[in-house]
């Protein structure tokens with residue numbers, strides 16, 4: 310007698326089917342009561358037409374990306390549909406897209422525990438391991454607990470160190486008015502300052518000549534860039550990534566790990582020697598030294614350092630590039646900024662002085678509003694949950710979010726909403742910050758328990774570099790090849806596709 314027709318199999322299959330039907334019915338009933346209890350209504354708008362994979366949306370998104378208009382067209386989707394929240398599909402997964410501050414607040418803060426980062430680890434894991442930027446739940450809480458105290462001190466923003474790197478950058482800026490791409494220099498400067506801050510050893514890429522291209526620091530800087538590009542490819546290929554040959558990506562990651570491991574080993578050795586001698590060198594605040602005081606787990610320290618370098622380097626460089634792109638188009642704003650730094654009479658600002666420069670702060674805020682360097686983001690619902698707005702015919706009722714849904718939110722679209730920022734929302738206008746006191750509608754650094762840890766560091770570095778450039782140059786003029794029409798370059802962060810090409814006149 311064949312197994313298939315045996316009574317035991319028959320009973321087992323029947324039991325399994327009954328169980329499946331029972332659990333589906335139970336899920337349906339539970340959800341129905343959950344939806345009722347929270348007053349949820351269906352979302353009135355759906356973007357995708359092809360219902361299973363969301364192929365139409367995928368195709369359109371790829372075309373938008375290639376035309377460098379992904380963010381602009383994403384914002385247009387909201388406008389065209391006349392809503393701030395809609396349903397769509399992303400590679401088989403249901404997705405809710407929103408630019409509604411109350412919804413973003415629910416995802417990142419009020420209902421924080423209902424969400425995870427989703428499949429971020431698939432793309433970032435090989436380079437970052439388990440670190441703060443890349444983990445969820447307990448692991449993330451441990452990382453945050455370990456790192457947070459190290460960001461609490463104002464001293465992490467070491468102005469003298471910034472100035473050393475700034476002076477090297479200055480050497481690369483032509484003084485005869487010929488064109489320079491500031492974006493390229495800002496990216497070099499921020500990797501130099503971030504590596505010094507984190508590893509106590511700078512890549513010093515601004516000091517390098519052509520003979521140095523094969524030194525260890527240069528190799529690391531290139532490998533780190535390559536490894537970041539590899540993250541983007543891994544993300545795009547998704548579950549098909551195993552089909553992609555990427556030996557170079559793996560090699561780049563290995564180079565990055567080996568490079569950082571060397572500094573971790575050194576910091577641990579020095580810490581042990583100091584402990585044995587009964588004295589500690591407390592002269593200067595050094596991030597890696599603070600970490601080895603807290604843990605001696607080498608892999609953990611390396612992962613955290615790598616996570617922070619990734620979170621902090623391109624972001625600060627992108628803020629500077631995006632802001633200078635605008636400043637180069639606006640001599641009136643440059644003049645006002647120069648008035649603000651004039652009382653320093655050319656000397657370095659102190660941390661307090663920098664913090665008190667109101668107009669400078671408005672310019673940075675405005676740049677991050679118009680071109681948020683993390684322009685879109687997402688979270689993954691790990692249980693059934695609710696968004697406060699987006700349901701019902703008028704879109705004002707709560708919206709049910711089934712477990713397994715991706716909620717994607719767009720600071721870019723939110724920051725440009727005319728109902729929130731006025732009819733001139735698309736303009737670069739620092740003066741609006743005189744009266745603007747936004748809440749969740751302004752989100753360059755995220756909010757809630759995962760709010761950016763490096764916000765003060767970034768604003769201090771960007772502010773410092775801006776002050777020093779204002780002191781050095783009386784005039785800045787755009788030499789943008791597209792006549793000042795900003796085009797997006799969207800990698801892990803958002804910056805200008807054509808760089809920040811300017812001509813500067815010494816003061």
Ligand code: HEM
Nearest residue numbers: 441620621624625628682683753754755759761762763767
């Ligand atoms: C203009 C510059 C910066 C911007 C706009 C920015 C923005 C952000 C955003 C939006 C997030 C949230 C990412 C997410 O949860 O999905 C984040 C997280 C983070 N940022 Fe920044 N960042 C900047 C600079 C920095 C710097 C300079 C550092 C460190 C030196 C840094 C360290 C971090 C860390 C460690 C996290 C992870 C926090 C966590 O998950 O608990 N950031 N940042």
